[in-house]
Amino acid sequence: LTRIFFLTVIQNVHYTTLSKTNRQKILPIAPIRGLIYSSDGVILAENKPTYSLEVIPEKIPDIDQLISKLREIIHIDDKDVERFKRLSNKKRRFERVPLRINLNENEVALFSINRHLFSSVDVVEGFNRHYPLGREFVHSVGYVSRIDENDLKKISKLGLDSNYSATNHIGKLGIEESYESYLHGEVGFQKVEVNAEGRVIRVIERTDAKPGKNIYLTIDLSLQKVAIESLNNKKGAIVAMDPRNGEILTFVSSPSYDPNAFSSGIDNQLYQSLLSSKEKPLINRVIQGKYPPGSTIKPFLGLIALENGIKNVEEEVWCPGWFSLEGHEHRYRDWKKQGHGYTNLSKAIIQSCDVFFYKLAYELGIDQIYKGLSRFSFGQASGLDINDERIGLLPSREWKRRSKNEAWFPGETVILGGGIPVPVRLIV
Structure with a gap:
């Protein structure tokens, strides 16, 4: 009786708590x-x-x-x-x-x-x-x-x-x-x-x-569809920004893939096929693809030249359709075979005159180009709010010496084109 009293009365709270813990x-x-x-x-x-x-x-x-x-x-x-x-x-x-x-x-x-x-x-x-x-x-x-x-x-x-x-x-x-x-x-x-x-x-x-x-994203669905149709499943990237406020309106990397397979649990066979695909659909080419900027770099070179007094807006250059460095026979061709004739900065940008910018790049030199493009944040992350962005390449004398153990040559300045940025870097 004493034991029963002890367990049911004295230890009641203790064992009740244990019981609740077991049941709850x-x-x-x-x-x-x-x-x-x-x-x-x-x-x-x-x-x-x-x-x-x-x-x-x-x-x-x-x-x-x-x-x-x-x-x-x-x-x-x-x-x-x-x-x-x-x-x-x-x-x-x-x-x-x-x-x-x-x-x-x-x-x-x-x-x-x-x-x-x-x-x-x-x-x-x-x-x-x-x-x-x-x-x-x-x-x-x-x-x-x-x-x-x-x-x-x-x-x-x-x-x-x-x-x-x-x-x-x-x-x-x-x-x-x-x-x-x-x-x-x-x-x-x-x-x-x-x-x-x-x-x-x-x-x-x-x-x-x-x-x-x-x-709510800033991406516009109708513009996104236009960009997708333009690429037509070919390798490439299209990104567009509203220059008034920096909003990204279009963000397309092609070719693409279906994310629903991942959210529901992708099987190994499908995942391996995506990894091994020659089209590399898993690569986000907007922030990870590296491409020569081509003519998109020309306005930047023009601004650098104006800031450094290398050119003024009205100064003209003769474009016969090619450019050669002094003492060299090699010709750097313009896209327009017969040339653009006398061309100032405004005309050179409008008509995308290659010869004008070949000469301009040579006159600026690699050091001024590197310094100027760095001020536009080339060779740096864009700050876009999506992770895994790759940093584009902005070449310089130091970069070539460090990576290739070679000196920088004048011809490389002519064809520099601003390095190899990722697409999103060009708009921001």
């Missing part, structure tokens, strides 16, 4: 990711309701046997199994792992009827990121994909483990990556009562998650 759990609630729109209000990234079949590996003694039984009522192919096992190795064994994603209503109903046969398997309702205009905007919008080990390390380093406790996907490229903290939202929590099998019986207390914020 705190479960995180994933926030709804913010949407992404074009400047004219067209949805570029949305959240579609989905159902997935999820398993807790820790509670399954024989995974292969479980999969075999599930296949009797729901279609599960080898790629699903491969992805499941790969994800299982990356997660803790008590965490849920999706075995089949994007179940249709019939499959959900079939499993519900047979649910009593699978104590550690659940159909989980969630949202899948979807890109209605995927190929047209993938290089600007980017995509989300499953959180991997590197992502977990970054999340932990930032002290955001709790905020991502219910999140399976994270921004990997483009706006989705750059504005991850803005789009993600804040995790919610609910205190639930569970039975011996760990299933939720009732919700005791709930704090709703805060959805992520929506983002």
Whole structure:
């Protein structure tokens, strides 16, 4: 009797607390990711309701046997199994792992009827990121994909483990990556009562998650379509900016690819085909492609010449259709075979006279060109709010000596053309 009194009265609070701990759990609630729109209000990234079949590996003694039984009522192919096992190795064994994603209503109903046969398997309702205009905007919008080990390390380093406790996907490229903290939202929590099998019986207390914020891009859909049609799936990039305020109106890299394959879990075969493609669609040519600037550099050279007093606006140069350095026979040809005749700076820019700028570059010299173009931020990052931009090349005497251990030659100044910038650098 003394022992009973001790346990039921004296230790009542202690054992009641233990009992509640065993029966109650705190479960995180994933926030709804913010949407992404074009400047004219067209949805570029949305959240579609989905159902997935999820398993807790820790509670399954024989995974292969479980999969075999599930296949009797729901279609599960080898790629699903491969992805499941790969994800299982990356997660803790008590965490849920999706075995089949994007179940249709019939499959959900079939499993519900047979649910009593699978104590550690659940159909989980969630949202899948979807890109209605995927190929047209993938290089600007980017995509989300499953959180991997590197992502977990970054999340932990930032002290955001709790905020991502219910999140399976994270921004990997483009706006989705750059504005991850803005789009993600804040995790919610609910205190639930569970039975011996760990299933939720009732919700005791709930704090709703805060959805992520929506983002409106400056990209204009109609201009984007014109740029895409102009490239016609050929290799290249088109980027356009409003000079009045710096807004990016068009951002196209070609060829492209479908980001929805990544957000829903891309299979290895498709991923390898994208990696090995000769067209290199995964390269964002707007911020990673390096191209000679051609005639787009001519106005910059003109400004440098005016600032340094090398030329005035009215001074004319004779263009016979070619230019040669003194004492050299080699001719640097103009695009216009018969030449432009007498040409001043304004005419040279309007008609894109090569000979005028061959002479101008030679008169300026590599040192003044390098100094002048540096002031326009050539050879530096553009500051665009998309990660992974490559820095373009702005040649100089020091660069050539350092990289090639050679001196700079006058002919190289003539054909310099301003180096090899990435396309976005030319507009900002």
